[in-house]
Amino acid sequence: MTGMATHIDMKQPILDKNDRLAEENRALFAEKHVFVLNILASPGSGKTSTILATIEALRDEFNIAVIEGDIASSVDSEKIKAQGIAAVQINTGGACHLESDMIKRAVDVLDLDELDLILLENVGNLVCPTDFDLGENAKVMILSVPEGDDKPLKYPGVFQVSQAVVLNKIDTMPVFNFDQDAFCDHVKQLNPNAPIFPLSATTGQGVEAWAEWLAERVRAVQ
Ligand SMILES: Nc1nc2c(ncn2[C@@H]2O[C@H](COP(=O)(O)OP(=O)(O)O)[C@@H](O)[C@H]2O)c(=O)[nH]1
Ligand SMILES: [Mg+2]
Numbered sequence: 001m002t003g004m005a006t007h008i009d010m011k012q013p014i015l016d017k018n019d020r021l022a023e024e025n026r027a028l029f030a031e032k033h034v035f036v037l038n039i040l041a042s043p044g045s046g047k048t049s050t051i052l053a054t055i056e057a058l059r060d061e062f063n064i065a066v067i068e069g070d071i072a073s074s075v076d077s078e079k080i081k082a083q084g085i086a087a088v089q090i091n092t093g094g095a096c097h098l099e100s101d102m103i104k105r106a107v108d109v110l111d112l113d114e115l116d117l118i119l120l121e122n123v124g125n126l127v128c129p130t131d132f133d134l135g136e137n138a139k140v141m142i143l144s145v146p147e148g149d150d151k152p153l154k155y156p157g158v159f160q161v162s163q164a165v166v167l168n169k170i171d172t173m174p175v176f177n178f179d180q181d182a183f184c185d186h187v188k189q190l191n192p193n194a195p196i197f198p199l200s201a202t203t204g205q206g207v208e209a210w211a212e213w214l215a216e217r218v219r220a221v222q
Helices: 011-031 047-058 075-081 100-108 156-161 170-175 180-190 207-220
Strands: 035-041 064-070 086-091 117-121 138-144 164-168 196-198
Touching: 011 035, 011 100, 035 047, 035 207, 047 064, 047 075, 047 117, 047 164, 047 207, 064 075, 064 100, 075 086, 086 100, 138 156, 156 180, 164 180, 164 207, 180 196, 196 207
Parallel strands: 035 117, 035 138, 064 086, 064 117, 138 164, 164 196
Antiparallel strands: none
């Protein structure tokens, strides 16, 4: 029997189930005319800060809710609620990404008839969330200046699946050796069509252009 190998693919059945439920989510979001943005990034890159800045830029035009994915705690959803925005916290209890059944349960507690936009903060991780379709309208990734300009070379998948790339913390550029031209070149090689939005979630610089890109897409599903 030498040379015989049995290959059991554990990943595929999980993805099949995930993709089926993602399609159900997508159909529900389309029926309710709500745009869902899946935000992928490392821990500390500024997902919550960018979500808060985006809310401030768009809350006059759209009704917005947030779904927060974390391994543990409700720290982020409390920050969102403090701004008067509906927020649902998902605790994955260890899993390094959100799956579509978690989103299905989270949107159950939101009034989709009243919403135009749901911002989804995925678990901080540049690898695991990449493979999981949640039924979202778009994936966007955030890379922050302190993480370094080489990250597209090391984590190509997340840059390839994203429809846009936010480069956050540009206010810290003077204290990090971040080569923005090299970063943009790496991103363009992986994903020529994704626009790159350099911004600072804390100073607000560059937020307007990013928010307008998103607003155009939200308007298109109304
Ligand atoms: N200087 C600077 N700090 C930022 C910026 N955005 C976020 N931060 C800080 O980075 C840390 C992590 O931000 P947070 O939004 O919680 O990141 P998350 O873990 O990706 O949700 C916090 O201390 C933020 O204040 C930015 O644009 N500039
Ligand atoms: Mg956060």
